[in-house]
Amino acid sequence: MANVAAKERKILVAVDEGEESMHALSWCLKNVISQNYKDTLVLLYVKPPRAVYTAIDGTGGYLFSSDILAAMDKYSNDVAECVVEKATKMCKDIHDVKVERRIDHGDPRDVICEMTQNLGADVLVMGSHGYGPIKRAFLGSVSNHCVQNVKCPVLIVKKPKSTATNN
Amino acid sequence: MANVAAKERKILVAVDEGEESMHALSWCLKNVISQNYKDTLVLLYVKPPRAVYTAIDGTGGYLFSSDILAAMDKYSNDVAECVVEKATKMCKDIHDVKVERRIDHGDPRDVICEMTQNLGADVLVMGSHGYGPIKRAFLGSVSNHCVQNVKCPVLIVKKPKSTATNN
Numbered sequence: 001m002a003n004v005a006a007k008e009r010k011i012l013v014a015v016d017e018g019e020e021s022m023h024a025l026s027w028c029l030k031n032v033i034s035q036n037y038k039d040t041l042v043l044l045y046v047k048p049p050r051a052v053y054t055a056i057d058g059t060g061g062y063l064f065s066s067d068i069l070a071a072m073d074k075y076s077n078d079v080a081e082c083v084v085e086k087a088t089k090m091c092k093d094i095h096d097v098k099v100e101r102r103i104d105h106g107d108p109r110d111v112i113c114e115m116t117q118n119l120g121a122d123v124l125v126m127g128s129h130g131y132g133p134i135k136r137a138f139l140g141s142v143s144n145h146c147v148q149n150v151k152c153p154v155l156i157v158k159k160p161k162s163t164a165t166n167n
Numbered sequence: 168m169a170n171v172a173a174k175e176r177k178i179l180v181a182v183d184e185g186e187e188s189m190h191a192l193s194w195c196l197k198n199v200i201s202q203n204y205k206d207t208l209v210l211l212y213v214k215p216p217r218a219v220y221t222a223i224d225g226t227g228g229y230l231f232s233s234d235i236l237a238a239m240d241k242y243s244n245d246v247a248e249c250v251v252e253k254a255t256k257m258c259k260d261i262h263d264v265k266v267e268r269r270i271d272h273g274d275p276r277d278v279i280c281e282m283t284q285n286l287g288a289d290v291l292v293m294g295s296h297g298y299g300p301i302k303r304a305f306l307g308s309v310s311n312h313c314v315q316n317v318k319c320p321v322l323i324v325k326k327p328k329s330t331a332t333n334n
Binding site for chain 2: 032128
């Protein structure tokens with residue numbers, strides 16, 4: 001009487017404040033999520049390390065008072081919540097899929113690779129840029145690093161130019 | 168009375184003589200091909216340019232007679248047919264999916280990117296290595312190049328170590 005249980009898959013999607021990662025999530029929902037599987041979508045947002053801000057400051061952070069750093073941390077937390085909430089809503093709109101939310105902090109290259117490994121993800125989905133030009137200058141290409149270091153399949157989704165709002 | 172037509176997708180899979188690309192194809196068949204779409208799978212094998220052999224020769228090819236070059240070309244064609252035939256059989260075994268076979272020659276980096284663009288592929292699937300260590304030394308990383316230059320989503324599938332026969 002029992003049906004053959006559908007295979008479970010864990011799909012890790014790295015999201016950030018850029019439109020490209022939301023496009024990657026959308027593409028994944030349409031093209032990878034399948035009724036043939038029990039899919040769990042793990043939405044991962046990685047808060048950049050405080051070093052990114054202090055590097056932009058250019059002095060190792062000495063110019064910033066603790067108040068300003070606390071305000072930056074709060075801002076960073078708010079952005080994280082907002083991005084993950086937006087991503088969660090996209091999942092609810094399109095598919096009835098189990099969604100887990102993860103917010104972590106650190107170098108996104110390391111955090112994404114470690115999380116992919118620790119969760120035993122079946123596939124990692126991400127945009128090609130991941131971070132804006134300023135953060136990327138400090139952090140390097142996140143997607144390149146993940147393709148090199150992650151053991152499971154990696155799906156890199158670029159934002160099509162036709163729907164881009166800028167370059 | 169008419170059903171809503173399923174969206175057609177064109178999925179380009181770059182195959183070569185390595186086990187990794189066959190694993191990438193297998194993963195794609197299980198995880199990307201979907202009954203919700205009308206999927207056409209384009210199997211692309213790129214014969215390396217003759218320059219690869221002559222570069223291995225190390226003298227620009229002067230050591231090789233035309234007979235040897237003709238034999239190499241025949242070998243190259245045989246390998247191409249064999250790989251594409253093996254890949255086609257995998258598709259028949261697993262899914263009832265429309266399969267197109269393409270054999271081209273040139274620098275695989277350029278050929279794969281151009282074919283992806285010209286076909287208007289919805290996604291490009293490939294292994295992470297693509298070519299063995301000798302060819303890679305001459306051709307560079309094919310997958311890295313494609314991730315950088317292809318506009319559609321790129322799925323990079325690595326061969327799991329547990330089923331690897333060597334390092």
